Each structure stands twice: as structure tokens, then as C-alpha cells.
Amino acid sequence: MIDGMVLSFPCIKVNNDLDILESNHAFKTWVGEEKEIKNVLELSNDYDVLKHNQRLLINDKFYDVYTNAVNNCFYLEFIENPYINVKGQVDSNILVGFVLIDNYAEVEENVEETRLPHLMAIIERKINDYFNNMGGIVRKFEKDKYIFVLNKDLLPELKETKFPIVEQISKIEIGNIPVTLSIGIGINGTSINEDMEFARGALDLALGRGGNQTVIKEADDKYQYFGGDGNEVIKNSRVRARVKAYGLIELILSASDVIVMGHKNPDLDSLGAAAGIYSIVRFYDKKCNIVLQKVTSSIKALYDRLVSDEKYDGVFITPEQALAKVKRRTLVIVVDTHRVMLCECPELLDKTSRIVVFDHHRKTSGAIENYSLTYHEAYASSTSEMVTEMLMYIKGVRLSRAEIEGLLAGITVDTKNFAFKTGIKTFEAAAFLKKNGADTISVRRLFKSSFDAYMAKTEIVRTAEIIFDNMAISELDREVENPSVLIAQAADELLSIDGIEVSYVLCKVGNRICISARSLGKVNVQKLMEKLGGGGHQAGAAAQLENVSMEDARELLENKIEEYIEETN
Structure with a gap:
């Protein structure tokens, strides 16, 4: 009692x-x-x-x-608890965070064995000096990881100076490989333990965005980003792809069936990657469906080739059909996006705890969290490249010609014909697909557009205006099929004009204004689009604005461009 x-x-x-x-x-x-x-x-x-x-x-x-x-x-x-303040937090003046040498494995591989200890001693001294000079404590707990504790009152100063230790370390070069750091900080948790969990999440997000930056996470999934203007950290190790491939196989074998879905308004990378995953699932004799709400003009040619094969009979299903099919042991595989709101059927993620995510976009807020396996590489050119790399380690999978060319088309479209975000593994993936029967002329036919679409794209380029000396901005002012894809293509075209480093194209879709941004590298358009609620990559990003006019959207965009220029100068 x-x-x-x-x-x-x-x-x-x-x-x-x-x-x-x-x-x-x-x-x-x-x-x-x-x-x-x-x-x-x-x-x-x-x-x-x-x-x-x-x-x-x-x-x-x-x-x-x-x-x-x-x-x-x-x-x-x-x-x-007498130590809890009115916000439900433990009163503490402690700031906790983690530091990671992003590309330690690559540095270790490319530095002579006799020089590596000297290099790591230089890095460790710089990290120790940076935090010790602020009266903090920093301790190394793994060969490439550190934990630090500072006075929380220093945070405004750290934000103002944008964590210069990241840039200082990036200036250390051995051969052609710069050493890069990522920092994750957690604040405003209910306890120091929760702040540490926030810091771990912030560090994961920094790596998912390409590394070489600082991310601060606080309660309610609020994030602040500093740095990350350079290119993504290129990693050539194949160990990760092999481990993820074996992990995927285990999850497929333990599932009752598999449902694959990409993002809304799918492109060739999304559909090509989905077809590649489908071929893996079929190899292990599991029932597999691909969620597809609408066949847009950008994927119609590939879609028609896939469904002409009898093995694709009944494979493509609508979101409503997917929700009716999903069971407790269903494995849901998401490709070419990591954000819940962008998935073809977001509700599907609430119906099962077995979720796999494959994506190459820089990580941002609103990400899928309850996954069983994630393969997120911001340095990869495309999700099709990542899927192709896994296929190299799964012996015996036989792909149809349509699947092979779909994967190559996905790589081609996201690299702009192998001009952007290409690494060693990009060309190795393309070579693997070519070796297995891909025909580049046949792939080229997947990119054909209608005469009306071509004329609309030409009009966008013709009416473009130059702003801020080296930027082009234009609008799509006519009705066309799949306008969001068209403005992305037009933005790419604008970059071919001499003197243009960045391009922006806007269009109206329903009650939304869609913005596509492209860059040759000097401007990080991902950070700029994040100011408008969007995201993407350093060289290619997009955003959507709801319930605004074209004039207001353009004015807001130009204001954010000015704001970005002031921050980076």
C-alpha cells in the first residue's frame, strides 16, 4: 500500500x-x-x-x-528538480561539441608513413590551441575525433568569427589533398547529455552536407550552418559501398516485400536508381514495387522502356496503392532524397519501421530519421552512381539494358554530361555500366524534349537579365509540361554564357513559385536556397515559395542574394 x-x-x-x-x-x-x-x-x-x-x-x-x-x-x-529553469532545461553555462577530421582515411592513404605522425601532430596542436586559448577543454578520444567543452558565453563570438579553426585546418595540404574538419555543437537541450546528443546529430548533418563546416543543433530540430562553401570532401574508398551493399542484402532477405520510392516530380536519377534497386530485390526473389504518382515528360522515355519488359508488369503503383500494400515486415527503400516532405509518398514512412535511405544531396533539416540503413554521400555525383557502385559488389545480378541505361542516364543528368561533381568513382560506375551493355547513343535519346519545351527554354535564355555582374536571372512565362525540370535545364544553359557564374530561373506551378539555381562553384547556391526553405548542392539547388507572386518571389530572391554576398565578403 x-x-x-x-x-x-x-x-x-x-x-x-x-x-x-x-x-x-x-x-x-x-x-x-x-x-x-x-x-x-x-x-x-x-x-x-x-x-x-x-x-x-x-x-x-x-x-x-x-x-x-x-x-x-x-x-x-x-x-x-531545483536545477531546472523555466524553460525546462538544466541551468548550465557549458557548451559541448565534437570535432572530426572528415577525410582522415584519405589523408592516411596518401601521406607517406613517415610524414603522417608529423602531420597529425600539427593538426592536433592547432585544435588544442584553438580551444585552450578560449579557456576550454578539448580531448582526443579516437584517432580522428575530439570532444570539447567551452563556456557558453563564448558562443556569440564563435558565430561571429564563423569558427576559423575549420579554415585554418583546410589550409594544411599534403600533396593535393586538403585536410578538412567538421564541428557539431548542441545547445538548449534539457541537460548536458541531451546537448551531447544534439552535437552528435549536428556532426552527422555536417558530414551529410559535404563536411568542412560547423553545424549547431538545438531543441525542436533547429539548425545553424557555418562554412561549407568549398567543394564536398571527395572520398574514393570503396569499403563503405561494400558494407552498405551487404547491409541492404540482409534487410531485403528479412523483409516480406519491398517498396521503392523516389522524390516527387521524379527525374532520370530517381527512376534510374529505383530501377537499379528493383533489379537487386528481384535477384533475391522478393516482391518489389516502385511508387510513381505521375509519369512526367523528363522520365517518360525511360519509363516506356522499362514497362515494355514483362518483368515490370504491375511493378509501378500509386501512393494510394502503396499504402494499401504496406505490411509490418515491408521494407521501404527511399532513393534520391532524404527529406520526408519530398518523398513520393511521405505517409508510407509511418507505416513501417524498416526503412532504407540512399541519397547524394547535401543533408538538411526535415530528414528521415527512423531508418534501418542509410547510405548518404554528399560527394557522390548521383544516387544512380551509388546504386551502381553497390551492384559491383553483388555478384550475379543481371540487369536489363533499360535498367543499365537508366542508371547511366541518372549519372549523366546529375553531372550535366560529366561536367559537374565527378570523381574517380563516377567514371568507374559509368565504365561498369558501359561494360555491361550501356549504349551512349541510346542513353542520349532519353533526354530528347518536345519542340515546345525547347522553344520555351530558348525564350528563358533570351530574356535573361544580368544581376550583380556575374549572375543571370530569368523567368518561364508560358504553360509547359513539367516546368520545374525545364527551368533546371535552362539554368544549366545560362551557365554556358561567358561571364556568367551563377544562374536563377523562376516559374509558377499552381500557387507556388519554383526557383532553380545553378553555379560554377564560386557561389554556394545550396546555402542561398536554404535561406528560402530549399536545398540541394553547392553547384545546383532549388526552392519553392508558396502563395507569393512572381514579382515578390523575384524581389525576395534578389534580397537573399545580397544578404549572401554580404555574409561571404
Whole structure:
């Protein structure tokens, strides 16, 4: 009996409906003898019986509530925490974060064995000096990882100076390989432990955005980004792809069936990667479907080639059909996006806990989190390249010519004919596909557009205006099929004009204004588009603005460009 227990803190016994069955004297004194509380939810609507430990605001004070299940009932203990402030956070002046040498493996491979200790000593001294000079503590806990603790009052100064240690380390070059750092910081958590979890998440996000930058994460998934204007850290190690391939096989074998989906308004990279994944799943004799809401003009040629093969009968399904098919053991594989809102069927992610994500875009907020496996490489040219690389390690998979050429088309479209974001592995993937029967002329036919689309693209280029000396901006002012793809192609065309380093093209789709941005590298258009709620890569990004006119959207874009220029100068 709780009533007979001598406990200094409030304690109650509740049933499955959270009705209070018993309470001790401390609880009655706490709530007031004259006040009758019948259910826990009367104290706080935020109470969750499934959580063993939670922090709740009750009568303007925060309490740590501990729940223990005993004989079909629950015992709750309410412990007042005097160190919690009005925001539900532990009062602390500590700032905690992690530092990672992004490309340690590449540096280790390319530096002479006798010179490596000297190089690492230089890096370690610079990191130690940077944090020690601010009165902080920094400790190395792995060969490429550090943890640091600083006074939180220094954070405004760190933001103002944009964490110069990242740039200092990037100036250290051995041969042609610059050493790069990423920093993850967590703030405003309910405790220092939560701040450390935020810091780990921030570091993962920094790596997903290409490394060589600092990310600060706080409660409610709010992020701040510093740096990251340089090219993504190129990694040529094949170990990661092999490990991910084997992990994917294990998940496929343990699943009842597989559903693959890309992003809304799919392109050749999205569909090509999905077809590559489909071939892997089929090899292991599992039922597989691909979610596709609409066949747009940009993928129609590849789609027609795929469905002409009888093995694709009934493979493509709508989001509604996917939701009806999904089961508890269904494996959902997402390709060419990592953001929930951009998935072809976001609701599908809530129907299963078995989720795999393959993407090459720089990581941003709103990412899929409850995954079983993720292969996220911001340095990769395309998701098709990543899937092709995994196919190299899965012996025996036979791809149709349409699947092979779909993968090569995906690489081609995202690299702009192998001009952007190409690394050693990009050409190795293309060579593998060519060796297995890809015909480059046949791939070229997948890019054909209609006469009206070509004329619209020509008009966009003809009416472009020059702003800020080296930037071109234009608009699509006519009705065409798949306008978001067309403006991306037009933005690419504008970069071929002498003196143009950056291009922006806008179009209206329903009640939204779509913006496509392209860069030759001097301007990080991903960071610029993030100011408008979008994202992408350093050289190619996009954003969408809802319920605004074309004039207002253009004015807002130009204001953000000015803001970006001021920040980077």
C-alpha cells in the first residue's frame, strides 16, 4: 500500500486508463488535501506512460516523473528538480561539441608513413590551441575525433568569427589533398547529455552536407550552418559501398516485400536508381514495387522502356496503392532524397519501421530519421552512381539494358554530361555500366524534349537579365509540361554564357513559385536556397515559395542574394 509508505516525494499508483488508485501522504500534501485528482492527465496532458523518465511542467514547476510497471499497474514518482529553469532545461553555462577530421582515411592513404605522425601532430596542436586559448577543454578520444567543452558565453563570438579553426585546418595540404574538419555543437537541450546528443546529430548533418563546416543543433530540430562553401570532401574508398551493399542484402532477405520510392516530380536519377534497386530485390526473389504518382515528360522515355519488359508488369503503383500494400515486415527503400516532405509518398514512412535511405544531396533539416540503413554521400555525383557502385559488389545480378541505361542516364543528368561533381568513382560506375551493355547513343535519346519545351527554354535564355555582374536571372512565362525540370535545364544553359557564374530561373506551378539555381562553384547556391526553405548542392539547388507572386518571389530572391554576398565578403 502506497499510503503506508514513508516517502518524502509524491508517489501514486494508476491503472491502464491512468486513473489514480492510491497515493501517498506527500502526494496529497503536494496537490492539496482539498483538491481531488482522479487521473494523471489532470496534472499534465503531456504525460506518456510508455516513458520511464520524462520531464513535465506541473503547477509552473518542472518535475522528473519516473514510471514503473508492476502487476498490470503503474507506479509514478514525482521528483522536483531545483536545477531546472523555466524553460525546462538544466541551468548550465557549458557548451559541448565534437570535432572530426572528415577525410582522415584519405589523408592516411596518401601521406607517406613517415610524414603522417608529423602531420597529425600539427593538426592536433592547432585544435588544442584553438580551444585552450578560449579557456576550454578539448580531448582526443579516437584517432580522428575530439570532444570539447567551452563556456557558453563564448558562443556569440564563435558565430561571429564563423569558427576559423575549420579554415585554418583546410589550409594544411599534403600533396593535393586538403585536410578538412567538421564541428557539431548542441545547445538548449534539457541537460548536458541531451546537448551531447544534439552535437552528435549536428556532426552527422555536417558530414551529410559535404563536411568542412560547423553545424549547431538545438531543441525542436533547429539548425545553424557555418562554412561549407568549398567543394564536398571527395572520398574514393570503396569499403563503405561494400558494407552498405551487404547491409541492404540482409534487410531485403528479412523483409516480406519491398517498396521503392523516389522524390516527387521524379527525374532520370530517381527512376534510374529505383530501377537499379528493383533489379537487386528481384535477384533475391522478393516482391518489389516502385511508387510513381505521375509519369512526367523528363522520365517518360525511360519509363516506356522499362514497362515494355514483362518483368515490370504491375511493378509501378500509386501512393494510394502503396499504402494499401504496406505490411509490418515491408521494407521501404527511399532513393534520391532524404527529406520526408519530398518523398513520393511521405505517409508510407509511418507505416513501417524498416526503412532504407540512399541519397547524394547535401543533408538538411526535415530528414528521415527512423531508418534501418542509410547510405548518404554528399560527394557522390548521383544516387544512380551509388546504386551502381553497390551492384559491383553483388555478384550475379543481371540487369536489363533499360535498367543499365537508366542508371547511366541518372549519372549523366546529375553531372550535366560529366561536367559537374565527378570523381574517380563516377567514371568507374559509368565504365561498369558501359561494360555491361550501356549504349551512349541510346542513353542520349532519353533526354530528347518536345519542340515546345525547347522553344520555351530558348525564350528563358533570351530574356535573361544580368544581376550583380556575374549572375543571370530569368523567368518561364508560358504553360509547359513539367516546368520545374525545364527551368533546371535552362539554368544549366545560362551557365554556358561567358561571364556568367551563377544562374536563377523562376516559374509558377499552381500557387507556388519554383526557383532553380545553378553555379560554377564560386557561389554556394545550396546555402542561398536554404535561406528560402530549399536545398540541394553547392553547384545546383532549388526552392519553392508558396502563395507569393512572381514579382515578390523575384524581389525576395534578389534580397537573399545580397544578404549572401554580404555574409561571404
